[in-house]
Amino acid sequence: MGGETVEKEPLSPCSRLFNSPDFNCAIIVTMGCKVKGNPSAIIDGLKHTLVNHPRFSSILEMKNGKKGKPSWVRTKFRVEEHVIVPDIDPDIENPEQYLEDYISTLTTVPMDLSKPLWEIHVLCLNIKR
Structure with a gap:
């Protein structure tokens, strides 16, 4: 699937804050499970749920370079x-x-702005609690 754009939506004030160069914030969530993660099941579930949400299937675009107005652009x-x-x-x-x-x-790796701004990392670790 290429980078075809479908529709544009301006950034909300909160989105502008999260993406401002002075703030540059990312949300990291950790979650533990008693069973080993199944990446193919996770991918299949995401294809039927999360990717249908505009924020998870859009890229950040700046009109007229860095001084322009940012907007969300739906993409494949x-x-x-x-x-x-x-x-x-x-x-x-x-x-x-x-x-x-x-x-x-x-936290030290910048997000790739050429694709939707989310990732899921599946770490199979045996942490005993």
Whole structure:
């Protein structure tokens, strides 16, 4: 699926704040499960739910460069490119530290503005609580 645009919608005040260069905010949520994550089931579920929401199927576009008015532009994209499954050693010595380091690293990587601004990272770690 290419980058065909479908419709445009101006950014809300909250969206403008989240995307301002001085603020540059991302939301990171962590969730633990008792069973191993199934990436193909997650992808299939996203294809039938989340991608139908305009904010999750749009890219941020700036009219007239950085000084223009930003807007959300609906686009076609591949859900598979938004679900990341890192290859983790199942016998990792300190899974808690690995998780902490992984999330910390995510905060330093800028989002790719050429695609919708969301990702799901499926980490198969055996953390005992």
